[in-house]
Amino acid sequence: MSVLVYTENWDGKFKKLSFELVSYATGVAKMLNTIVTAVSIGKVEEGELIKLGNYGANKIISVYNEQLISLDSQTYTSVIAEISGKENASVIIISNNNTGKAIAPRLSVRLKAGVGSGVSRLPLTINPFTVYKRTFSGNAFAHLVIKSDVKILTLAQNSIDLIETPVNATIDNLNPTVDRSLLKTVVKDVQKQSDKILLTDADIVVSGGRGMKSPDNWPPLVELARLLGAATACSRPVSDEGWRPHEEHTGQTGKIIAPNLYIAVGISGATQHLAGISSSKYIVAINIDKDAPIFEAAQYGIIGDAMKVLPKLIEAVKEIKK
């Protein structure tokens, strides 16, 4: 038996998210009294792979094949399903990001394994196997029992602490034969911005709403984000108006994020907005209206005009960064 964890890489490198997955898998494996096997697909150097051992991966299976460069949900599923069988995996852990959402459900059908998606804690009980997951866009959490022999869990990003539990990991290289005719997804063009801090990865996010009044008022918000090493975000009307790019929109119909700090400037705090940010560890609200619902979700608040508060806040940040 083992706990299998799929650790995605980005241009050959792992991210905090990958280590969170291994940390979580190690926690589950402890509960089940078994070991952790990590699966990586793509070209990742040994020095990078071995880092997974710091978080408890006992065995690392590194799959490399030129056909598996970009995500094809069917072939990726086949590779992981085959390894899962060989490793006799009882629990498979994947991220709850776009890649995980592409693979987990297919794997579920392939292995007849129930899925607990968006889990944010270690299983509550092992027998029955009960996981803790987000429902109703964060307005409730459910205890979900998975009844199948094999269980698939997708882990919500930034929901658990990284725990270093170094072990001496072994690395197995695997070059599976991939039938070209089964590869159905053809990538024709890629547009990627690599210089920006990704909203989903950021520890700090500075976000603006309609209270910012005009796209011309964004420079101080962007400056504050730069000083804090934060990503920028916005509410839906702001991206709908074209004031900010669509990928910045957070909320129920936008990105769901869980940074350590979310600074909401001129955002009223509608439930649909909170659905995307309520898992943030701390929320700071800056709003001119003392009754704005965002203050109910926030731990720290400043009542005031964003255009006056932001410059002062920027000066204060510069002061402490000196």
Added chain:
Amino acid sequence: MKILVCISNVPDTTTKIKFAEGNASIDTTGIQWVINPWDELSLTRALELKDDATSGIKSVTVVHVGPAASEPTIRKALAIGADDAIRINAVSSDAWFVAAQIAEVVKNEQFEIIMCGIESSDYNGSVVGGMISEFLGIPSVSAVSGIKFENGQPVIIREIDGGKEVVSVPTPFVAIVQKGIAKEPRIAAMRGIMMARSKPVKLIEPIAIDPLTQIVEFEKPAPRAACRFIDADNPAQLLDLLQNEAKVI
């Protein structure tokens, strides 16, 4: 070519969620049910494609797994513009159950594109679309933010970290859609509401499937501490708290 749009119904997003049966289920009294926002957008895009004569899309069908009580959801989809509907007459017990039912119905039909939302806003599963594609053994593309046709072939845009990819897959395939697929959801006009009444709804009885998962308890999110207000003229105090109390900067 035909498109199938899978629709789930969910409590209106402003609903205050209350529990029943000792927190084992949701109290549905007074809940306003709406089409899951993603499915509304899928339907909108499907209808836009049908309106465009060059796409080759001839009809749009919606499918819903739900009891008779969810008939209004289907009527609404028909009023918005779907040509016909399929209702699989069962209370959806889990994603596995729902996907298996839809796959069973679809396997004997010819839909070139099956559209599903990235998640339903009630159970936040994000799995039904991928499961349907695997049951049917057809490709799926997830995080789809655009579908158009070029020379009769679908061209798909999918979101990746920090950008997008333009991809192609052969039909039939499942598109799992997210933001961007359509700008604003189409709403039902009076004429549509009238016409919906006479549009066909095929009623299908479910096959026997045992769900793989079951929710046994709900709980509310942990309450957050009350907001601490800081004087607008003293942002240094905010930074001090963020540094020394919250330890997040």
